[in-house]
Amino acid sequence: MKKASITNITGTIFIILGVLSIIYPFYSSLGIEAFLGALFLFGGIFQLFGAFEDKQRDGYIWNFIVGVLYILAGVYLLSHPLIGLLFLSMLLIALFYAQGVLTIIFGFQQRKEARYWGWSLISGLLSIGIATILLVNYPISALWVFGVLIGINLLIFGISLILLNPFIRES
Numbered sequence: 016m017k018k019a020s021i022t023n024i025t026g027t028i029f030i031i032l033g034v035l036s037i038i039y040p041f042y043s044s045l046g047i048e049a050f051l052g053a054l055f056l057f058g059g060i061f062q063l064f065g066a067f068e069d070k071q072r073d074g075y076i077w078n079f080i081v082g083v084l085y086i087l088a089g090v091y092l093l094s095h096p097l098i099g100l101l102f103l104s105m106l107l108i109a110l111f112y113a114q115g116v117l118t119i120i121f122g123f124q125q126r127k128e129a130r131y132w133g134w135s136l137i138s139g140l141l142s143i144g145i146a147t148i149l150l151v152n153y154p155i156s157a158l159w160v161f162g163v164l165i166g167i168n169l170l171i172f173g174i175s176l177i178l179l180n181p182f183i184r185e186s
Contacts, residue, residue, distance in 0.1 A: 029173030040162030056089025
């Protein structure tokens with residue numbers, strides 16, 4: 016197979032996954048939540064192994080506690096997926112608000128030096144707007160937000176793989 020066709024197949028797969036994630040946002044959101052729970056769980060296990068390996072070092076107890084907390088978070092997310100989605104969505108809303116405010120502040124700081132500082136202002140306002148939409152629709156928004164956002168990301172990434180494939184121009 017030519018490199019162009021492998022890249023195009025990869026892009027097409029990402030597009031299909033993105034569309035499926037957007038069409039079925041609840042299921043993709045649950046999948047993302049379960050994946051994060053598994054990451055916390057396995058990360059905590061490895062953290063504990065590292066803590067036991069470094070028993071003689073200062074900070075052993077802190078590494079142990081962090082490992083236990085990661086494991087508890089992972090088990091909780093995996094055993095309570097809907098509550099996990101609610102918590103992760105609230106975390107995402109807080110992140111969007113913080114990003115929006117900080118981006119607006121950055122934009123105003125750059126207004127004397129950067130010609131297009133207004134784009135930073137627009138970006139910050141959009142982040143705050145998205146956070147507000149999610150908050151107003153909370154807890155229902157928790158059921159679809161991750162699936163839709165990941166779906167959009169996968170879709171755009173797949174399209175960019177196909178459109179920016181340098182081997183297409185050589186064919």
